[in-house]
Amino acid sequence: MNYFLMKKDIPPLVIEKDDKERYFHVLANEDVKEFSSYACERIQKEQRRMKSFVSK
Secondary structure, eight states, rough: OOHHHTTTTTOOOOGGGGHHHHHHHHHHHTTTHHHHHHHHHHHHHHHHHHHHTTTT
16 A cells, blocks of 8 residues: 555555554444545644654
């Protein structure tokens, strides 16, 4: 999935160690809307993190 995101110039979906439980919960529920929301949150966080390196 990250390969396809990055091909479209979208930051990768990074699952942090502290967030794995929530990630597995979302996957176990097989709820596409919940996963989409979760993924957007994580991607936006990664985008902010990446921008912080560029602006330094």
